[in-house]
Amino acid sequence: MTRKRRRLLTVVAGMSCLGVAVALMLNAYGDGLVFFYSPSELESHHVTPGQRLRIGGLVEENSVVRQSDGLTITFKVTDLSKTVPVSYRGIVPDLFREGQGVVAEGSLGADGVFMASNILAKHDEKYMPPEVAAALKKSGRWKDGAGPEGVTKP
Amino acid sequence: MIPEIGHFALILALAVAMVQGTLPLVGAARNIAPWVALARPAAVAQAVLLAISFAALTWCYVVSDFSVANVVANSHSLKPMLYKVAGVWGNHEGSLLLWVLVLAVFGSAVALFGTNLPAPFRARVLAVQALIAVGFDLFMLLTSNPFARMDPAPVDGMGLNPLLQDPGLAFHPPFLYLGYVGFSMAYSFAIAALLEGRVDPAWARWVRPWTLAAWVLLTFGIVGGSHWAYYELGWGGWWFWDPVENASFMPWLAGTALLHSAIVVEKRDTLKSWTVLLAIVTFSLSLLGTFLVRSGVLTSVHAFATDPARGVFILGFLLVVVGGSLTLYAVRAPALKGGGLFAPMSREGSLLLNNLLLSTAAATVLLGTLYPLLLDAVTGEKVSVGKPYFDMTFGPLMVPLFAAMGIGPLMAWKRGDLAGAIGRLRFAFLAALLIAAVVWWQVSKVSVLALFGYSLAAWVAIGVLIELAERIWLFKAPPADVFRRLRRLPRSSIGMTLAHLGIAVTLIGIVSSESFTEEHLIVLKPGDVTEVGGYFVAFRGVEEVEGPNYTALRGRFEVSRDGKFLYAMSPEARNYPTPPMATTEAAIRPTLGGDLYVVIGEAQGDGWAARLYFKPLVQWIWGGGLFMVLGGMLSLSDRRHRIGAPRQAAAGLAPAARPAPAE
Numbered sequence: 001m002t003r004k005r006r007r008l009l010t011v012v013a014g015m016s017c018l019g020v021a022v023a024l025m026l027n028a029y030g031d032g033l034v035f036f037y038s039p040s041e042l043e044s045h046h047v048t049p050g051q052r053l054r055i056g057g058l059v060e061e062n063s064v065v066r067q068s069d070g071l072t073i074t075f076k077v078t079d080l081s082k083t084v085p086v087s088y089r090g091i092v093p094d095l096f097r098e099g100q101g102v103v104a105e106g107s108l109g110a111d112g113v114f115m116a117s118n119i120l121a122k123h124d125e126k127y128m129p130p131e132v133a134a135a136l137k138k139s140g141r142w143k144d145g146a147g148p149e150g151v152t153k154p
Numbered sequence: 155m156i157p158e159i160g161h162f163a164l165i166l167a168l169a170v171a172m173v174q175g176t177l178p179l180v181g182a183a184r185n186i187a188p189w190v191a192l193a194r195p196a197a198v199a200q201a202v203l204l205a206i207s208f209a210a211l212t213w214c215y216v217v218s219d220f221s222v223a224n225v226v227a228n229s230h231s232l233k234p235m236l237y238k239v240a241g242v243w244g245n246h247e248g249s250l251l252l253w254v255l256v257l258a259v260f261g262s263a264v265a266l267f268g269t270n271l272p273a274p275f276r277a278r279v280l281a282v283q284a285l286i287a288v289g290f291d292l293f294m295l296l297t298s299n300p301f302a303r304m305d306p307a308p309v310d311g312m313g314l315n316p317l318l319q320d321p322g323l324a325f326h327p328p329f330l331y332l333g334y335v336g337f338s339m340a341y342s343f344a345i346a347a348l349l350e351g352r353v354d355p356a357w358a359r360w361v362r363p364w365t366l367a368a369w370v371l372l373t374f375g376i377v378g379g380s381h382w383a384y385y386e387l388g389w390g391g392w393w394f395w396d397p398v399e400n401a402s403f404m405p406w407l408a409g410t411a412l413l414h415s416a417i418v419v420e421k422r423d424t425l426k427s428w429t430v431l432l433a434i435v436t437f438s439l440s441l442l443g444t445f446l447v448r449s450g451v452l453t454s455v456h457a458f459a460t461d462p463a464r465g466v467f468i469l470g471f472l473l474v475v476v477g478g479s480l481t482l483y484a485v486r487a488p489a490l491k492g493g494g495l496f497a498p499m500s501r502e503g504s505l506l507l508n509n510l511l512l513s514t515a516a517a518t519v520l521l522g523t524l525y526p527l528l529l530d531a532v533t534g535e536k537v538s539v540g541k542p543y544f545d546m547t548f549g550p551l552m553v554p555l556f557a558a559m560g561i562g563p564l565m566a567w568k569r570g571d572l573a574g575a576i577g578r579l580r581f582a583f584l585a586a587l588l589i590a591a592v593v594w595w596q597v598s599k600v601s602v603l604a605l606f607g608y609s610l611a612a613w614v615a616i617g618v619l620i621e622l623a624e625r626i627w628l629f630k631a632p633p634a635d636v637f638r639r640l641r642r643l644p645r646s647s648i649g650m651t652l653a654h655l656g657i658a659v660t661l662i663g664i665v666s667s668e669s670f671t672e673e674h675l676i677v678l679k680p681g682d683v684t685e686v687g688g689y690f691v692a693f694r695g696v697e698e699v700e701g702p703n704y705t706a707l708r709g710r711f712e713v714s715r716d717g718k719f720l721y722a723m724s725p726e727a728r729n730y731p732t733p734p735m736a737t738t739e740a741a742i743r744p745t746l747g748g749d750l751y752v753v754i755g756e757a758q759g760d761g762w763a764a765r766l767y768f769k770p771l772v773q774w775i776w777g778g779g780l781f782m783v784l785g786g787m788l789s790l791s792d793r794r795h796r797i798g799a800p801r802q803a804a805a806g807l808a809p810a811a812r813p814a815p816a817e
Contacts, residue, residue, distance in 0.1 A: 017514050021518055032539060034538045034539070092756075
């Protein structure tokens, strides 16, 4: 084999490697991406039931109801202009409570109830998840200057 | 007074770094010997000054000097001493100081022990190191001064996030840093080589131990971080493809590639410009990782907006380092002529494949990590890129990598015999099939993917062992002879065997814990018994307990098997007053066969919610990581990897009589 052909072979191998990677990535971007919506956006975006997404806002006061099995809870997430009912089975994070910010990952059921598979509340009591803060800002109910810096995970 | 000394030492260090970063460069270019000679004492002085600065900050934490803003924000007088000290680097400013200190210490190591390097080359390496330090020093002094005072001083501090109050967490970030900064050596050597326009095997012999050392430290840091997430976060997961984790994983992938390509430069004097590029990329990813994690940009891109000075500086610095070095590369790399011819079917060919796959994998992780930030910055849309994306992109790239891992070490340099290597690996292939068959037969419900994972692990493990067996003539020579050969094996070759075995062990752990984890979520009343993973777990109730700086609700669980009491487990739900935060402390019983993992939730009527897991072979994940660390250390201790190696080789002590090492 000549030097030229070898170089060509190396380049071809490299290119095909990249090509495969790009194909994999394009494929994954279809359903590997999880979009974040506020309750208002959820309504305006016409999300198809079953699509994986995240929603965030505040847990509405007096909306948390524990179901009879002791493990399922239902509550409402609000951005103070719209609300979404959410159902979750599991142990809620330590700082999950009414009036606090919350981010839930899951999918919208056909009945309009958001079935959460995961509740994220990696924050301390003073902290608002950035997505939630942005959602509240969008709905015009955010007071600037509230909530200091967040938890930085090292 | 003490904080001012620290602050002043930091400013002096910046001044020294500025001198060290300029004069030796000019001196090396124009043959001005005194300017070249300046690099060594400057490097040592810089390390001493930064050590003083770091000691001063540590002192402020130890005595809880609340006139220093950094201490106020991250410490508290009631915190245990260990975490007061760990608090020094548990924050943005302090971690930067640690970073630049490590950088300076490594630089002074080259200054002191690099006596066999040509003086102009050494001066260039040290100058590049100093320029990196200038960037960090300026960043600290201009935007994130760790010694900023507060007047009036508050009575007490705000405390350290309780999640971070854990020995595992206190000590894994420094290891990550040591790893990141270690790659700066490879970077400085690469830039110096580009400036000189020369890369040779002696260069690779210098770069390899530094890269290996950095890789070992980074691996250890990642393993530690993953283990910490597993037992501290209480979700039972061990890797979340969280941007923070990715930030350390990308340099690891690129560094692993660099580790392998430097071998080709050393042994075959080819693949030079690629190796130089990898060194640049690896360090750039390390820098990106440091900044991504510490600047708050991950919490939100708007963190840049709240502190524009920091954001602009970071972007500018990254632009200079990455853009500048890539420009230099573009200008100078064509001058780095490759040596010998390059056959695709050879050891160097398989190492090149390893490099292609690893760097492509690093690219997919990079894209997945940055995409949400870019999208948010451009359109304001919020997305998260999680496990599904990485499963679909990163996973498939690892399959050919592992498949090639069995074959590569069996190929000869220059001209490998692929068919022969595959023939020698027939046992590995059979073992892979056998393992899949046994698992399929033993376990009722098992996915094809899991079977494939086990096969791949068996292929790697047996392939590695076959390579070792051939090397020591196992079954071919009398046992005494075999033993003698084993003892004479270069440590770097045993190190490779161990590290590659580690990959197989980790893979087995991942496949087992991902496929066969048993999880129960139930409400338990005192006296209730539940079964998980063959164990019977009885709930005995909860009690209130008082910790040094928290109160906790502690559940008591009694575990038995076959009617015999084994041990008690006590998961806790803790409440910290400063800063107010609740954490769950999972109770974990780790064994080689699998972990029992119990988390206690909140009260539900007269019972308590609890989550019980049995995670088979999960410890193997980190066990394999430790194999890699051990293998790397063993390889590092190889005589030929010591810093003095080039000198010995030059003196005619070249290890020609030794078998060709197969790192």
